[in-house]
Amino acid sequence: MTLLPGAAAAPPPRLPSPWTLSSFWFGTAFMWLLLLLVLMPAEVVQFVGDERKGTFLGLLGGIGALVALVLPPIVGNYSDRIGKRLPLIRLGVGVNLIGLAVMGYAASALQGISGFWVYLAGFLLVQFGNNYATAPYSALVPELVPPLLRGRYSGVMGMLQASGQLLGGVGALVIGLLDLPDALSYVLIAAVLLISAVVTLRGVPETQLQAQRLAAPGKRLNVAQLFAHQPFLWVFITRALFALGQYSVQPFLQFYAGDVLHQKNPATATSLLLMAIILASIATTLIGGRVSDRIGRKPVIYLAGTVMAVMAVALLFAPNFYVALGLALAFGLGFGAFTSVDWALGSDAMPSSSSYARDMGIWHVAFVGPQLVETPQGALLDWGNAQGGNLGYSLVFGLAAACFILGVLLVRNVPETVHNAADRAVT
Template sequence: MTLSSGPGAGAGFSSPKLPSPWTLSAFWFGTAFLWLVLLLILMPAEVVRFVGDADKGKYLGLLGGIGAVVALILPPIIGSYSDRIGKRLPLIRLGLIVNLAGLAVMGYAAAATEGLTGFWIYVFGFLLVQFGNNYATAPYSALVPELVPVAQRGRYSGVMGMLQAGGQLLGGVAALVIGLLKLPDVLSYGIIGVVLLISAMITLRGVPETQIKPNPEAHRQRMSIAQLFAYQPFLWVFITRALFALGQYSVQPFLQFYAGDVLHQKNPGTATSLLLMSIITASIVTALIGGRVSDQIGRKPVIYVAGSVMAVMAIALLFAPNFYVAVAIAMVFGLGFGAFSSVDWALGSDAMPSSRSYARDMGIWHVAFVGPQLIETPQGALLDWGNAQGGNLGYTIVFGIAAACFVLGVLLVRNVPETVKTHSAEAATKA
């Protein structure tokens, strides 16, 4: 069993030429665009149209929860398969095709169906999107720890965070334009498909297939899942990432409802787009810087500052007296979020214990981000219940939960062994 977080440590592996961080991370740009427009703009509006205003939280939570089950189960399975056959890019291509098909189904349901029947067709399309995207990103997630030397992972993670923020920013702009011009629903899903396809092709054409020999016995040579979680760097990185994701998904799916119910915006979709663009624009400022800084001083100090800012701003949003103050608060939150996202992937890559199972282990690590999406279902019901009591109590509860998760994540990231930081520093010195 090989314990190494540097590429090339596994048997039968040789690293091809290192692609640029922009090429390597291009597909994340399209994926970020996809999820922002779907989760925060299109899906909340479509759910209201399908089921009405009274049950919007419950059905939006149900939709997100169903999709999260796929995202929870699939990446480790496909990652393990990718490790075994020694291929990454063919699986990314196949997942992309399924993803695009799912977008077509969702567009059809939004444009041509109504009521609960339409809702369930929409759910089916969303499941295809989740299946295809996770099928593609499971092997894709292995490329950073597999190809990028430890000393450069902060820079690559920073570029990834910057491109993800850029994809989200483009998504916010697209949503704003779609809302202002009142474009047909089906066109929105077509735009998502085009952006996703172009970004995927940049990565697929610019990243060489990793030279991994097929290894049918890989499952016997790698750590078991129990051993993986017994490895302290991985365990604590998994836990802290899950906490940050819990904070994010306590609020993110309901941001459009917050804009209408708390900020009293007449066009909640447009207001949500502006809030998101404020967060994302600010996050771009700190994304690239945070990754580079983490290569010098370690990952954890960046997380401490970023998480603390996110927690404070999550609470501050509850007390925003008007939309303009909320935008300012969102921008400060974005500074913290950008710094966190710039370090997130580097921290996870550093914690991978074995080069024999990068795709499987990154898939399991990714569960820490996807699994918390399941909180959307109970959070949606909690939001509806709290608001029914009066005084927007539901928003106070879910925003408070978000802040608590960010604080706990900051406190527990201290448990990530310093060997992760030391390992990165030593590698940087040697480089």
């Protein structure tokens, strides 16, 4: 690669430990599990009652997803241009913590529809801050980790995310059993998030983006060129399908536990189902990532997606809670394997090293964009259940399975080995 006159070659940044690099994902996963699957469903019921719980929970998730949809590419683009990652992560974490404080205040001190709007405002701050931080953070794996190690790093990331979710499930179980105040849950979330962020911020080097841009001018692709790059296009589509399947079911698990499995304490039952999924996923995350470095990403996804689709349908026919726990364990094996290679596959598909944060932010839209279906899916759930026979659950779980299968079929279009074509052109 030819340098411009006067541009010195920058030494490559040191490669941090995969555990340090992914620490912030641990705290983020802990936060989202407690918020999306335990605290928010229960608190929406307190604010608006049972009859409108699906609609208002869908509204809350859908509006929050708009922030997650729009913000990462914008912040990622800004991060690429100023050549900084860590200061933006620090600022985002600060806003995230403020949002948690607002949500905790609304949940513990306010009631009725007015309390719901304050709760929504806090949730928007959480979404803004977390996505502001994770946009530049998402660029660190493709930027710092060599391709041959990305499966390993993606596996560690998946395991830490699953471990954060597991700790969130345990925390929710303890808080529910001891009937602790709502505010304590938000203090706990803030503490875990802050500690995990500090570990990453102290252990990851700032990148050398300005030097890279001077060394290789003109290789930055616009958005149209990015989607014209076939590996990126198909990774984006297939990730969106898997996320669509996940968000067709995930927000309504607590309602499923109460309405279909007839559990007297749906929040506790949901925590146990989630812990079963997470424990099983931990068993396959590290293995799946390492295996994908040897045999390729796609075979792992074929198996993982098929298992997830079959288990999503099987949950509808679970005769009791214990069978549902067993099916959740099987689903977790597939989910963990998928998670272990997801980030590696996306990193492999990035076409240019000069815009990692922007491009990873756009790719991340494929995951958060489907959260918007929570609003129509919530309404569909309420409508279907009003027809009788838990039809609403059949509709949303069936849609989830269809999305998983379609994702498996279309991932065949992703090339197994991806090279940075734009970088090769300027070498």
